[in-house]
Amino acid sequence: MLDVAARLRQLSDEDRDAIRLAQDPQFPRWLQQITATGGCTNPIHLAGVTTTCDTVTGEILHHYDTRNEPGERLLIRCRNRRATVCPPCSRLHAGDTYHLVRAGLLGGKNIPPTVRDRPRLFITLTAPSFGAVHRVGERCRPRRDRGECEHGCPLSCGAVHDLAESVVGQPLCPDCYDYTAHVLWHAHAGKLWDRFVRATRRHLATAAGLTQSRLPEHARLSFARVAEYQRRAAVHVHAVVRLDGPAGPYDEPPAWGSKERLIEAVRAAAQRITVGTPYSPAVGELTLRWGTQVDARPLRADLDGPPDDAVAAYVAKYVTKGANDAGAGTDYRLTTRDDIDAARVSKHVRSLMRTCWRLGDLPEYTPLRLRAWAHTLGYRGHILTKSRAFSTTYAALRAERACHERGDGPGELAHASDAVTNAQWRYADSGHTSGAVLIAAGVAEDLAANREIAREAIREGDGRP
Ligand SMILES: [Zn+2]
Numbered sequence: 195m196l197d198v199a200a201r202l203r204q205l206s207d208e209d210r211d212a213i214r215l216a217q218d219p220q221f222p223r224w225l226q227q228i229t230a231t232g233g234c235t236n237p238i239h240l241a242g243v244t245t246t247c248d249t250v251t252g253e254i255l256h257h258y259d260t261r262n263e264p265g266e267r268l269l270i271r272c273r274n275r276r277a278t279v280c281p282p283c284s285r286l287h288a289g290d291t292y293h294l295v296r297a298g299l300l301g302g303k304n305i306p307p308t309v310r311d312r313p314r315l316f317i318t319l320t321a322p323s324f325g326a327v328h329r330v331g332e333r334c335r336p337r338r339d340r341g342e343c344e345h346g347c348p349l350s351c352g353a354v355h356d357l358a359e360s361v362v363g364q365p366l367c368p369d370c371y372d373y374t375a376h377v378l379w380h381a382h383a384g385k386l387w388d389r390f391v392r393a394t395r396r397h398l399a400t401a402a403g404l405t406q407s408r409l410p411e412h413a414r415l416s417f418a419r420v421a422e423y424q425r426r427a428a429v430h431v432h433a434v435v436r437l438d439g440p441a442g443p444y445d446e447p448p449a450w451g452s453k454e455r456l457i458e459a460v461r462a463a464a465q466r467i468t469v470g471t472p473y474s475p476a477v478g479e480l481t482l483r484w485g486t487q488v489d490a491r492p493l494r495a496d497l498d499g500p501p502d503d504a505v506a507a508y509v510a511k512y513v514t515k516g517a518n519d520a521g522a523g524t525d526y527r528l529t530t531r532d533d534i535d536a537a538r539v540s541k542h543v544r545s546l547m548r549t550c551w552r553l554g555d556l557p558e559y560t561p562l563r564l565r566a567w568a569h570t571l572g573y574r575g576h577i578l579t580k581s582r583a584f585s586t587t588y589a590a591l592r593a594e595r596a597c598h599e600r601g602d603g604p605g606e607l608a609h610a611s612d613a614v615t616n617a618q619w620r621y622a623d624s625g626h627t628s629g630a631v632l633i634a635a636g637v638a639e640d641l642a643a644n645r646e647i648a649r650e651a652i653r654e655g656d657g658r659p
Pocket residue numbers: 234235236237271272273274280282283284
């Protein structure tokens with residue numbers, strides 16, 4: 195049997211640090227803080243004071259100072275949306291996104307339930323082809339008669355690929371693949387979307403016999419969109435689009451505003467709009483457009499619910515992903531060419547990163563910031579974007595949660611109408627010590643298990659544990 199000294203020697207540094215934390219007299223309060231962050235893997239440490247006073251009587255209603263906290267700090271969530279960076283915060287963000295999209299489709303969170311009777315579409319816009327890539331499903335590129343390209347690569351494949359195969363999404367010939375167009379398309383995807391929305395409004399106006407400038411007096415188009423990387427490392431866009439009356443979610447659309455009209459307008463806009471790239475002596479001027487596959491489906495207006503819920507869940511799933519989840523980029527910025535060489539990505543993705551690096555050096559492309567966005571292959575849009583009237587906001591959802599949680603600290607809101615809050619916060623640090631990482635991961639696991647138990651109880655029908 196090992197003696198205690200030998201056992202202690204076997205402990206890892208993480209274990210030792212965890213023991214040190216657990217022996218601290220303030221450990222219970224520290225654990226409360228960790229639990230309040232949901233076991234966030236990289237919490238922000240704040241130091242500061244907040245005081246709420248009654249403006250009439252001058253009475254102090256609430257006072258909080260981090261000087262009384264463990265380490266004189268308050269830990270708050272990192273709020274990263276990426277599952278690979280912080281699983282607990284990412285789960286929370288996905289939940290918020292789900293509620294945000296769901297409210298835009300079905301009502302709730304200050305959006306009226308009547309939105310479910312409005313013309314609503316789920317649309318998918320893709321990038322065009324930049325060259326032949328290996329595909330899943332049916333036989334891949336079965337063009338037996340066509341020989342080789344000028345670089346000596348076969349123009350056909352004929353295999354039946356499984357989704358897990360690394361060859362899927364890789365070009366048949368990297369030299370034929372138009373990396374320049376792919377990267378420049380990513381860099382202009384935000385502009386393509388903006389033009390698409392404007393063109394949809396224009397088509398709606400024209401179909402209704404209105405000038406474009408009069409459309410806001412009759413109808414309002416709202417959307418929430420999410421970007422996703424396909425296997426070929428090109429972004430495509432899923433969006434939920436809704437047509438309301440001029441005042442937004444509370445207002446009925448005009449009689450001409452049917453879902454058929456909306457589908458026509460979306461299709462026509464996606465097929466027709468183009469964006470020109472800035473002129474470059476090396477590249478010339480490219481005309482960019484959406485891919486020819488435009489999917490626009492009406493969402494059901496009956497009361498079965500699941501389709502709308504499924505759409506909200508589908509969109510929420512994507513916001514937790516980054517380019518790296520699809521193998522199309524990295525979690526971190528690439529600051530040198532060596533970073534690109536060292537990144538653990540496919541040859542195809544590395545070529546896209548190198549193209550960003552090369553084109554990023556050309557003065558005509560400076561505004562596209564291709565080097566700063568090489569890790570996302572030139573795409574610099576947000577993962578989720580929504581128009582103002584579509585639904586509630588992330589900020590409103592967070593405020594609502596803060597009211598529920600009612601912990602001490604900056605999340606707490608003063609509710610008395612005569613109260614004024616004076617808060618002074620400064621950033622002190624971020625992250626965890628090695629032992630705290632272990633404890634936070636344990637807390638996150640426990641919370642996830644508790645949620646699962648609660649869900650099962652609800653499924654069993656009584657809703658009680
Ligand atoms: Zn976090």
